[in-house]
Amino acid sequence: MLLQQIMNGVTIGMTYALIAVGYSLVFGILRLVNFSHGSVYAFGANSILFLISLNIGIIPAILIGILLTGILGVLIDKTALEPLRKKSAEGITSLITTIGVSSVITNLLIARLGSQKKAFPALFPTGEIIVGSIKFTYTQIGMLVISLALLICLLLIVERTKIGLAMRASEQNITAAKLMGINVNFVISFTFFLGGMSAAIAGTLVSSYYNMAYPNMGYTAGLKAFAAAVLGGIGSLPGSLLGGLVVGISESFAATVLGSEFRDSMAFIILICVLIIRPNGFLGKKSIKKV
Amino acid sequence: MLVIENLHTYYGAIHALKGISLTVNDGEVVCLIGANGAGKSTLVNTISGLIHARSGKVVFQDKEITNLDAYKIVKMGLRLSPEGREVFPDLTVEDNLRLGAYVSTDKKQIEDAYARCYQLFPKLKERRRQQAGTLSGGEQQMLAIGRALMSEPKLLLLDEPSLGLAPNIVNQIFELIIEIQKQGVTILLIEQNANMALQVSNRAYVLENGTVGMEGKAKDIAADNRVRQIYLGLK
Ligand SMILES: Nc1ncnc2c1ncn2[C@@H]1O[C@H](COP(=O)(O)OP(=O)(O)O)[C@@H](O)[C@H]1O
Ligand SMILES: [Mg+2]
Numbered sequence: 001m002l003l004q005q006i007m008n009g010v011t012i013g014m015t016y017a018l019i020a021v022g023y024s025l026v027f028g029i030l031r032l033v034n035f036s037h038g039s040v041y042a043f044g045a046n047s048i049l050f051l052i053s054l055n056i057g058i059i060p061a062i063l064i065g066i067l068l069t070g071i072l073g074v075l076i077d078k079t080a081l082e083p084l085r086k087k088s089a090e091g092i093t094s095l096i097t098t099i100g101v102s103s104v105i106t107n108l109l110i111a112r113l114g115s116q117k118k119a120f121p122a123l124f125p126t127g128e129i130i131v132g133s134i135k136f137t138y139t140q141i142g143m144l145v146i147s148l149a150l151l152i153c154l155l156l157i158v159e160r161t162k163i164g165l166a167m168r169a170s171e172q173n174i175t176a177a178k179l180m181g182i183n184v185n186f187v188i189s190f191t192f193f194l195g196g197m198s199a200a201i202a203g204t205l206v207s208s209y210y211n212m213a214y215p216n217m218g219y220t221a222g223l224k225a226f227a228a229a230v231l232g233g234i235g236s237l238p239g240s241l242l243g244g245l246v247v248g249i250s251e252s253f254a255a256t257v258l259g260s261e262f263r264d265s266m267a268f269i270i271l272i273c274v275l276i277i278r279p280n281g282f283l284g285k286k287s288i289k290k291v
Numbered sequence: 292m293l294v295i296e297n298l299h300t301y302y303g304a305i306h307a308l309k310g311i312s313l314t315v316n317d318g319e320v321v322c323l324i325g326a327n328g329a330g331k332s333t334l335v336n337t338i339s340g341l342i343h344a345r346s347g348k349v350v351f352q353d354k355e356i357t358n359l360d361a362y363k364i365v366k367m368g369l370r371l372s373p374e375g376r377e378v379f380p381d382l383t384v385e386d387n388l389r390l391g392a393y394v395s396t397d398k399k400q401i402e403d404a405y406a407r408c409y410q411l412f413p414k415l416k417e418r419r420r421q422q423a424g425t426l427s428g429g430e431q432q433m434l435a436i437g438r439a440l441m442s443e444p445k446l447l448l449l450d451e452p453s454l455g456l457a458p459n460i461v462n463q464i465f466e467l468i469i470e471i472q473k474q475g476v477t478i479l480l481i482e483q484n485a486n487m488a489l490q491v492s493n494r495a496y497v498l499e500n501g502t503v504g505m506e507g508k509a510k511d512i513a514a515d516n517r518v519r520q521i522y523l524g525l526k
Contacts, residue, residue, distance in 0.1 A: 162393075169379050169390050175341060176377040181365035181394035181442065285381075 003134045005252045011140045012209070013248020014147035018202035019225030020232065020240035021154055022073075022195030028171040028235040029191055032091065035098040036076055037199060038222015039105035044069035044200025045213040046109050049120055058121065066200040073196025074189045076101050082185060102218075109215035117214040120207035143205045150201060154194065155237050163190060171235070220264055224251075227267040231274055233284025242282050246270060292317045292446055292477050293338070293369075298347035300330075300337045307333040309501040310347070315446065315479050320472050322480045322488040322509065324522055325498030331481045332374050334498070335448045339371040340364045352445065366394045368445040372452065374481075376435040380424025384415055387423050387434055391441030401441075408437040411470070429460035436467065446477045453484050465491050485522040489513040497522070 019041055026034045048065030052058055080097050124142040128135050158164040166187045170177040177184050206221065207213040224247055232243025247267040254266040274281065293315040300308040307330050315321045323331050336342045338349050340361035349357045351369050379387050388408060392401045409416035412433045418426060423434055432452055439447055449468070453461040465487050472478055472491075482488035489495055495512040497505040505512060512518055 165382075165386060165390060166393065168382060168386075172379045172381055173377055176373070176379060177390075178341065178361035179339065179365065179371055179373060179377070180390045180438075181362045182390075183360070183362045 001133070003132075005256055006249055007134050007136065007140070009249030009252030010245060011143050011248070012206070012251070013228075013245040014144055014151075014241075015202040015206050015209075015244070016221070016225045016228045016247050017241045017244025018147055018150060018198045018205075019221060020229035020244050021151070021237055022199050023226050023229040024232075024234050024237065024240045025158075025167070025191045025195055027229070029167065029174075029188055030081075030085075030094070032081070032094050032098070033226065034076075034195075035095065035222075035226075036101040036105065037098075037195065038218035038225070039102040039109075040069060040073055040076070040196050040218070041199040041203045041221060041225075042213075042215055042218030043072055043105055043109060043203075044196070045120070045203030045207040045217060046113055046215055048200065048204050049118060049207065049213045050113060052121065058123070062204055065204070066197050069200035069203075070193040070197040072105075073192035073199075077189055077192045082188075102222075106215050106218065113215060115215055117212045120211055120213045122211065123204070123208040139209055143209060146201065146205060150198060151237070151241055154198065157194070158237060163187065167191060224264070224267040227271040231267075231271050231281050233281035235285060236281075236283045239281055239283035246282075292319075292352060293479070294348075294350040295334075295338070296348040296350075298334070298337060298349065299345045300333055300342060301345050302333075302342075307501055308337065308344070308347075311498075311501070311503055313496055313503065313506070315477060318472070318475070318477055319493045320468065320478045320480060320491055322482055322485075322492040322495045323498055324482060324485040324488060324495060324512075324518075325504075326521075327483075329498040330501040331498055332450055333501075335371055335450050335479070335481060336373075338364075338448065339369065341371075362394075365442065365444075368443075369448070370439045370442065370444040370446070371448040372435045372439040372450065374450040374454065376428075376431045378423040378426075378431050378434050378438070381422055383420055384423055384426070384434060385419040387438050388415070388419075388441055391438030394442050400443075404441045404443065408440060411440075411467070412437050429456050429463070432456060432460075432464065433467075436464075436471075440471065440476070444476060446479065447471065448479045448481075450481045451483060452480075453482065453487070461487065485518070486513075489523075 022037045023034060026032060044065060047068055048062050051061035051065050080101050081094055084094050084097065124138040128137045158167055166182045169180060169182060170184050170187050174184055228243035228247045229240050231246060232239030250270050251263045251266045255263040295311060295313045298308050298311045311334055325331050337344050340359050343358045348355060351367060356364050388405060392404050395401050414430055415434060415437055423431065426434060436452065452464050461484065468478060468480065468491050480488055480492060489509045489512060492509040495509045496503050497518060
């Protein structure tokens with residue numbers, strides 16, 4: 001029972017981690033909480049559902065949807081945020097802009113697709129493996145494997161590639177990064193692209209897990225993933241993973257021990273408790289300051 | 292190599308550069324001296340594209356680069372080692388240098404650049420796996436210069452390389468400037484330490500309040516009475 005709860009929590013927690021990396025990567029470079037990220041996640045799931053309905057095949061629909069969501073991330077930056085950076089606007093201006101962008105995206109989804117919940121197809125065969133007292137459904141295993149693989153890919157990109165080095169440099173000192181010959185705006189676009197793609201993948205996995213998608217799905221998931229990112233230490237990829245898992249597992253317990261109405265507040269209760277003790281989260285750098 | 296014509300830069304309402312004109316020829320070391328706040332950093336930051344000029348022209352190797360994005364200017368072979376060093380503190384020395392060669396695409400060229408840099412700064416080789424933030428001030432300055440040299444720039448702008456360093460390290464920095472010039476890099480040097488700067492330079496400009504107050508051969512500037520009083524602290 002205990003192990004089963006943990007297992008369920010880990011599965012959903014991994015998807016929070018995938019959303020959290022989008023907050024984390026963008027925050028790392030821009031010191032900006034991108035509140036439009038939840039709506040990007042919803043866009044991912046809903047656009048993929050829409051593409052599936054066009055009968056182009058599930059896999060192509062998913063791949064195109066992931067790509068489109070990555071591009072949406074880039075567009076948000078290029079149309080709404082980059083112009084503000086050029087004018088050296090205050091941080092709060094960008095923050096409010098991302099909230100505005102979030103409403104616009106959610107509204108467009110509702111206008112185009114309707115606000116009702118729609119059935120999302122299962123991506124993995126039904127069936128389960130039982131190990132001791134724990135039951136692993138194929139869906140859970142699929143979610144775990146895909147999320148983990150994606151997180152490892154992201155980590156490799158950031159730690160082992162040239163563009164990743166440029167991301168880490170921009171994170172520390174944007175001016176110095178420019179002086180190295182780095183096109184910082186490109187690096188930022190790339191970061192939004194990675195965040196958008198990861199969110200779309202998370203959206204697909206979650207929608208298939210719960211068998212549904214709807215335009216407002218990004219609201220709670222976005223906030224919880226944001227909590228996970230802060231909990232783990234915003235700016236840190238392993239932190240996002242850890243934060244996602246803690247949120248996922250604690251939710252799973254809250255739902256069984258306290259009742260399912262407590263599930264959605266668990267992330268924030270834990271967040272508040274942890275931040276009082278460790279203001280930078282579990283794995284956060286000691287002082288993230290804007291250079 | 293570098294020609295600047297009537298450059299004006301503002302910070303909001305503050306008129307920081309009020310019509311600067313200046314030339315740096317191939318192979319020279321030219322120094323820019325002037326009191327704190329005279330506009331020296333503003334000038335090199337404008338040249339490098341970090342801040343934008345309101346009017347005037349910057350021409351580098353016969354191409355106009357006024358207000359181009361900073362990264363494009365680096366690609367053309369003009370580099371700034373900024374005031375305050377600005378190394379990436381959480382990255383290793385090696386990664387800092389790798390970033391210095393960011394615009395190079397040729398593996399061999401990058402390997403050679405590392406070799407040259409480690410030859411010039413053996414200390415950096417010893418410390419290559421260490422985080423740059425843990426280096427001493429002098430070592431960080433060496434790293435900043437070494438990093439700027441990684442892409443084999445034609446023109447190197449050095450903004451106060453000796454700032455805050457112990458006297459023996461300052462000497463090393465100036466020896467290094469002569470060595471870099473010998474390797475064929477043209478240098479525009481900003482210095483508070485006008486005395487030393489004038490000794491290693493061919494020509495000099497004195498910046499006063501956002502304008503060029505004086506220019507000439509370094510020897511002549513060093514012999515000028517007013518310069519001796521104000522900038523060299525001599526009578
Ligand atoms: N970011 C800035 N915002 C507003 N004013 C600035 C800024 N940077 C420099 N200044 C002003 O511009 C003038 C020139 O500064 P600077 O170029 O840094 O001088 P220097 O490098 O010769 O000491 C000074 O009056 C300074 O106060
Ligand atoms: Mg200065």
